[in-house]
Each structure stands twice: as structure tokens, then as C-alpha cells.
Amino acid sequence: MRQYVEDSGPAVARVLSLALMADGAIDASELDCLRRRQVLERFGLEEADFDRVMREFCEDLNLSLGYFDALQCRLHTELVDAMLDEIKDPARRRALLDAMMAITCADGALGEGERLLLARAALRWEDENDWPVRIRPATDDA
Numbered sequence: 778m779r780q781y782v783e784d785s786g787p788a789v790a791r792v793l794s795l796a797l798m799a800d801g802a803i804d805a806s807e808l809d810c811l812r813r814r815q816v817l818e819r820f821g822l823e824e825a826d827f828d829r830v831m832r833e834f835c836e837d838l839n840l841s842l843g844y845f846d847a848l849q850c851r852l853h854t855e856l857v858d859a860m861l862d863e864i865k866d867p868a869r870r871r872a873l874l875d876a877m878m879a880i881t882c883a884d885g886a887l888g889e890g891e892r893l894l895l896a897r898a899a900l901r902w903e904d905e906n907d908w909p910v911r912i913r914p915a916t917d918d919a
Contacts, residue, residue, distance in 0.1 A: 778837045778856060781863055788863035789820045789873060790830035792898075795860060796877040797831075800888035810883035816876045820869075854897065861901045870902040 781788040793816065797803045811817065817827050838852075864870050877898060881891035 778859065779833060783863050783865050784869055785863075786820065786822050786826060787830045788860075789869070790822055790827045791834050791860055792864060792873055793820075793827070793876065793880070794831045794834045795857070796880045796891070796894060798834075799881060799891040799894040801890060804884045806883040806885075807880050810880050811876075814876065814879055816880070819872065819876070857894065857897055858901060861898055864902070867902075874898055874902065 781791065793811070797807050797811075817824060864873060874895070878895060881887060881895060887895075
């Protein structure tokens, strides 16, 4: 699997590609959502660059069948984590997770692979410092 520079356009494009393919196929409504919400533009991506990264992602998947769990019909967690870990910026992570949720829900159904990807991204990107409110431990004084 290729490595991309952290927080780079190609790293973002690959995570978007992963979201598009999480249920095993790219649905027209998912691509429409990508365009309608101007996801590529929000991340500074050109359509040609996104298409190139999507093609590279598919090529890498073909060469990385060892990372595919045929019994579960999904990629191994380590591979998904490696792709998610290329996104470091908390604001970029939030925006990307929002885009991933919109894309995966665009066809009106959230498949098992999509659900697992969203849950993994939310868990992997969780940052306790992102909470707008600090929760204090309960005290007996209340």
C-alpha cells in the first residue's frame, strides 16, 4: 500500500475512496453526494487528482489481498488504521468524518462495511481535547 504525506490531498482522497468503497461498490448516489456537497473542493482536491488516487487505491488493493479478510469481506483493521493515521489535523479529521458520513449514507442504507469504517474512524480520530466542554468528576458536594 502506498504511503502519502500526512494531511496531504492524496491522503484525504484515499480515505474518501475508502468510504466510497466501504460497502463493496461505488453507488451513483454516493458520487452525487461527493459532488453536491463539494467535498473535493472543500479539501482542495481536483477531480483528476481524486480519480488518480482512487485508481491507485484500487491497484494497491489488488496487490494487497493479504490485507483482505475474505471471511469477513473487509480490510484488516491495521490497513484501515494506517490510512486513517495519515490524517493528523483535528479539524481535517472532523471535516473528513463528516464527509464520510454523508457519502456512506447517501444511498439511504448504511452497510456493515460502512458502519465499521465510520466507527473505526471515529474511534481512531477521537481526541479528548476536541471536547468543547470539560466534564469534571462528580463530587459529594453537589
